[in-house]
Amino acid sequence: MRLDKLIEEQLHTPRKAMKRLFQTGQILVDGKIEGKRERNVDSNLHEIIVQGKQLKTNEVYFLLHKPQGVVTANQDKQHQTVIDCLAPHDRHPDLYAVGRLDRDTQGLVLLTSNGQLGYALMHPEKKVMKRYEVTVNGPLTAADQAAFEQGIVFHDGTTCQPAGLTIQQSSSEQSQAMVMLMEGKFHQIKKMFLVRGVKVIALKRTAIGPLTLTDDLPIGTYRRLYQEELESLVDYFH
Template identity: 40%
Template sequence: MIRLDKFLSEMGLGTRSEVKKLLKTKQVTVNKAVVSKPETKVNPDTDEVCLNGSKIEYKKYEYYLFNKPKGCVSATKDNVHGTVMDYITDAVHDDLFPVGRLDIDTEGLLLITNDGALSHELLSPSKHVAKTYFARIDGEVTQDDIISFKEGIDIGEERLTKPAELVIKKSGSVSEIELTITEGKFHQVKRMFEARGKRVIYLKRISMGPLKLTDDLKTGTYRALTQAETDALRQINCGK
């Protein structure tokens, strides 16, 4: 149960004070009865709250798939650079945040939400959520690299990286690859290739768990997750 003014405010109908003024106009009903008291308790799952006869659907959480461009940082605020949140313009809640981070010069899939529990699960090292990247590499990527990535790479930490799946899409002086990792170490993809004597010159995340980046979602744009995608995130079992 939550207060009616909180319900209405969280659904984008204004600040608490603005909502209280709205309630005084007797345009809001709860289960078809006019309610003007802001402290009235409602159950978002069972009570029908309407404004001028139109039902207000309560959304506790929002989930957006964002195709991050270069030049913005994966943060809610930054004193120097623009943030990924600057692109999310029509969210209802004001407490959204990016799940994890992509470097400022990295593009691609980023989940934006206000669901802290889900974010924790997706980022937990014990969950091993798979993340796939497309990259262009300065240098020829070979079968030896595939074997090394599968065995684990020494990137200067206590342990080798976990086994990663490297797929060569194009090999040459500039190679194109897809790499799937199950960790999220700082600059991990770049450091893995540097350890092999090569340099990442372009990096884009194309999937995270069940979420896939599609060609119709242009760089710098976003969309709400489908119910199927949200359910798949909640049901993910990466411990096996």
């Protein structure tokens, strides 16, 4: 969470006093004077000392294996949401999904109360790689791989950034592949394959940056991030 918000919540520090704390070097993160009020911190990753007092955060991080038919939203009048997949006691009011998945798409979703982290993971400048398993209703060839590497151009003229396409199995009726990309345009993968003359019939996200869908997460289940997974995200906390 934001460092200044943490200090305000736990020490009830007025705004002027907060400014003085930063100006006089009384705020330490991992033993170093921190001057950025908006610095994103988590006490499971950082030692946070303010005027000699150690502060603790209480952010929440869940990995969900989203099933098909579930919408990536907090509320929906017609469909089950990713929040509905959680046990009632885990439905933290500040939770939100990092990176949208279409209702008919299965796969990895990060649910967190740490809005700054979510923003960093989705910001184009961070170039966070996302991996998908795809099934299409026709053949895939080396020409398709080359087109993905060059950057697919949609029918409306929109140009995608270069993406990786690894063909795992190809036949005239159905093919399986892995797609790696750093963008998140609306229905992007489906549109990319339509440009190449095939239709996506199954789509599953298996990774977001260092976070990977693991065997211990069956469809429809979730778990808290392991400590090593949280540590793998430390570069997105600055």
